[in-house]
Amino acid sequence: MKIEQIHDSILKTGICRYGDRKYRLFLCTSPFFPGTGDCADDPKTREDRLINCYCIWFEDLITTGRISAGGGYYEHLPDAIRVAESSGGFEGWIN
Numbered sequence: 001m002k003i004e005q006i007h008d009s010i011l012k013t014g015i016c017r018y019g020d021r022k023y024r025l026f027l028c029t030s031p032f033f034p035g036t037g038d039c040a041d042d043p044k045t046r047e048d049r050l051i052n053c054y055c056i057w058f059e060d061l062i063t064t065g066r067i068s069a070g071g072g073y074y075e076h077l078p079d080a081i082r083v084a085e086s087s088g089g090f091e092g093w094i095n
Contacts, residue, residue: 016089017079024059027084033073054080
């Protein structure tokens, strides 16, 4: 996925480091909260939901401008910020 595809939903951008490489972390809004799909889970956890929530995306280490990994979906902004800031290599927010 290209960063342009999530540009309108970006709330905050952070910088992370892996060795001598820097890459960006994006904290975004999302209207979709994916469920686990596991029939053993309760319906709220199992089923996809159309709710306003937050997600984290990581820029690719090698190809600038591309997303290489997701950091999960969160119902509450403070939870998403806490997880983003505790991500390995997180250095700080740039906006």
